[in-house]
Amino acid sequence: MISFKILKKSKKSRARLGVLKTPHGEVQTPAFVPVATLGAVKALTFDSARRTGAQLLISNTFHLHLRPGEQIIKKMGGLHKFTSWDRPLMTDSGGFQVFSLGFGGEHGMGKILKEKSGLQIKKGDQPKTIKIRENGVEFRSPINGEKLFIGPKESIKIQESLGADIIYAFDECTSPVADYEYTKKSIETTHRWAKESLKHHKSKQAIYGVVQGGRFKDLRIESAKFIGALPFDGFGIGGEFGDDKKAMSQMLSWVVDNLPEEKPRHLLGIGYLEDMIPAIKSGVDTFDCIVPTRFARHGIAFTRTGRLDLSKTIFLKDKNPLDKKCKCEVCKTHTRSYISHLFRAKEINAMELLTFHNLYYFNEYVGEIRKLIKSGKI
């Protein structure tokens, strides 16, 4: 089980400072949650991940079910023992894959709408590659194409075998091009699955319910009220978040105002650095995102002066560290020149160094935000 203690509530916003206690230690919130989809922070050892200041990781039910399979992990003593990660851990339910392997993949879009596409998902529409049924989803394995079925019952069973500290109810993450009627129907499904998830939940792990509702105010509120009234230990906020930054804060406030105040809230799959303060001010306690890790593998470093693309030749002549003020071990020891060279030469160290720095920087950034809440500035 977990417990969540709110240490301070901001007078200026919905932001709050807290401590999330889990069987594997405490998390100072607000906290950034690095993603370890397959039971690894890509490019890093867990020892390194700890040194970046990572407090809590999120792994993925769908992907671990496919490979190596939850039975293997259970036999190895659960995810913590299997991986050697000894700090708090959560597993996502596979709900995001309903989107990413469904409409998301089909339409070639993420959950943040970049440009008007003219596409619209209407009530009754189904993605081509997967089928969303009453009790779950017929997936196709991205590895070998085999059919598999995951619903709330399956997801919870898998997550119980994996044994993370916090698990999630199975949900449908909706597309930014889903229309009102589709989204309305979808939250009915997500709500039904939430109750089913609770029904099949037998372990002592904490379980979070997931709020959906797309960009529609009444649906977000309805979903928050419904999920918030169920006996979950905390709440995930998922789905699309509109096509501009203001919209996200707006949508989060609709949701947060209708969730129980004393329970932790996790914003699923957001954010960029610039999303953090708005999300935290909207009352979010934890949030995960693949950005620092994936972008690192694509050559991008996040710094106080913006993003740097280390694949550019210009950095070969740059003696500076990635970020002059950063105290991380990468910035203390390496130049942009060297890291750029490694990246361009496709040395895997480049990914390690960039991933380390990015995670350190993200964690540091949230740490600063915690200080701002503490000192009453946010």
Add this chain to the structure above:
RNA sequence: GCGCAGGUGUCAGAGUGGUCAAAUGAAGGAGACUGUAAAUCUCCCGCCUAUACGGCUACGAAGGUUCGAAUCCUUCCCUGCGCA
């Protein structure tokens, strides 16, 4: 000197009479990425431009054959290997 093989865009390397500014890589350039099918993906990459199924210049050099040549012929230059 003789024999053999060969000289293609920044590089490597296809192409052996038209559909060739020339496959494919690489290098180079630009962009994307928000609960990870992502060490991935997209675009540009001879020059000019009104950016188009446009113009120009190009496949070692110079001539030639042909309606048409990177592709065939002649000479020359150069490179590699072998033999003297």
